[in-house]
Amino acid sequence: MATLRLTDLNPILLDSSPRRSSSSSSSSSAAARSPGRHHRRSRLVPRSSFRSSSPSSSSPKNRREFIVDTAAAAAAAAPLVLTPLVGGAAARAEEPALSEWERVYLPVDPGVVLLDIAFVPDDLSHGFLLGTRQTILETKDGGLTWFPRSIPSAEDEDFNYRFNSISFKGKEGWIVGKPAILLHTSDAGESWERIPLSAELPGDIVYIEATGEKSAEMVTNQGAIYVTSNRGYNWKAAVQETVSATLNRTVSSGISGASYYTGTFNTLNRSPDGRYVAVSSRGNFYLTWEPGQPYWQPHNRAVARRIQNMGWRADGGLWLLVRGGGLYLSKGTGLTEEFEEVPVQSRGFGILDVGYRSKDEAWAAGGSGILLRTTNGGKSWTRDKAADNIAANLYSVKFITDDKGFVLGNDGVLLRYLG
Numbered sequence: 001m002a003t004l005r006l007t008d009l010n011p012i013l014l015d016s017s018p019r020r021s022s023s024s025s026s027s028s029s030a031a032a033r034s035p036g037r038h039h040r041r042s043r044l045v046p047r048s049s050f051r052s053s054s055p056s057s058s059s060p061k062n063r064r065e066f067i068v069d070t071a072a073a074a075a076a077a078a079p080l081v082l083t084p085l086v087g088g089a090a091a092r093a094e095e096p097a098l099s100e101w102e103r104v105y106l107p108v109d110p111g112v113v114l115l116d117i118a119f120v121p122d123d124l125s126h127g128f129l130l131g132t133r134q135t136i137l138e139t140k141d142g143g144l145t146w147f148p149r150s151i152p153s154a155e156d157e158d159f160n161y162r163f164n165s166i167s168f169k170g171k172e173g174w175i176v177g178k179p180a181i182l183l184h185t186s187d188a189g190e191s192w193e194r195i196p197l198s199a200e201l202p203g204d205i206v207y208i209e210a211t212g213e214k215s216a217e218m219v220t221n222q223g224a225i226y227v228t229s230n231r232g233y234n235w236k237a238a239v240q241e242t243v244s245a246t247l248n249r250t251v252s253s254g255i256s257g258a259s260y261y262t263g264t265f266n267t268l269n270r271s272p273d274g275r276y277v278a279v280s281s282r283g284n285f286y287l288t289w290e291p292g293q294p295y296w297q298p299h300n301r302a303v304a305r306r307i308q309n310m311g312w313r314a315d316g317g318l319w320l321l322v323r324g325g326g327l328y329l330s331k332g333t334g335l336t337e338e339f340e341e342v343p344v345q346s347r348g349f350g351i352l353d354v355g356y357r358s359k360d361e362a363w364a365a366g367g368s369g370i371l372l373r374t375t376n377g378g379k380s381w382t383r384d385k386a387a388d389n390i391a392a393n394l395y396s397v398k399f400i401t402d403d404k405g406f407v408l409g410n411d412g413v414l415l416r417y418l419g
Helices: 027-035 062-076 090-092 243-249 386-391
Strands: 101-104 114-120 122-132 135-139 161-170 172-178 180-186 204-210 216-222 224-230 265-270 276-280 284-290 297-300 307-312 318-322 326-330 339-343 352-355 362-366 371-374 395-399 402-407 415-417
Touching: 090 216, 114 161, 114 395, 114 402, 122 172, 122 265, 122 395, 135 371, 172 204, 204 265, 265 307, 276 307, 284 307, 307 352, 326 352, 362 395, 362 402
Parallel strands: 161 204, 352 395
Antiparallel strands: 101 415, 114 122, 122 135, 161 172, 172 180, 204 216, 216 224, 265 276, 276 284, 284 297, 307 318, 318 326, 326 339, 352 362, 362 371, 395 402, 402 415
């Protein structure tokens, strides 16, 4: 594994003494009890049916019977009025139920974009949800309800952090965000410490993966990959230079749009065996890297439209999304530049992410509540029309296990897989 050169990535991730600061293990009981923190799903109660019978001519009504009949008739004629219970429950009840998913309402401000979610492997009821505007939410019931989590070490400075990525391995977990921040826990998130980072880190940290005890892998949007084996106090570079340096050095690489490249990654996805695929900021080519390679490998896009996102299928192949709603699958498994388009009912809206539940079943999500499903490995897709009325863009599909999955979107939209 190469050590990052000062002339390339300028690493100043030097040895630093640990500065530990712990957060409280849970939010205050007062916050948990405050109205609007937790929203219950409301249900419409069917209106009771009223049966009227003609009065018998032989039995005149007394005063009590007359009053009862009059009140019943008025109730039957009056329109049904629903009073909002918590946070507009009546309005939410009008949303059609999803066939495979349900919406989980979160205690977040409008405009928050959810970015990543992870659960503690030893306790799948305990998880964390990240987003913009310094959003960290915690659940103790598998994702049914969420409450804000305060981490004092992430609030010491006057920054509005965007938390990009979270990962757990056993009880050890990591969180990264922008501006550059790195949080670490060794007790399943009960307490977090802030690990110092270099001010000259090349690019913004967009991804982190817990790889073992005290070990992690961190990636920036300029293609720098760092690994640590001592809880983040020292880092080594896994690549010898940034993507910009690689492409500008190899002008004759034959990659369209790669000459004098100064952009960043638009998206980045990691396979279970440690391989990466990333899309350039303009979507005109993509790059791959696997452990042991000194540089990122650029590839021309195999389609006419610009690439929106790419990732790994459950069988080891690649999926590719283009702007305008197109979906492509690579031929065979492994790394290849040959792709075939798959017809999808995207209605012209962009598809933003694909998440595999198994080798055969996967879900794709995108703009304006687009939600698609395949049960044959991606050969054909059907649209879940009930999701069309969700007024949000769905950015990420993540399956924690076969029966635990989530879709993350903007405006605090979170969908939970029902199966």
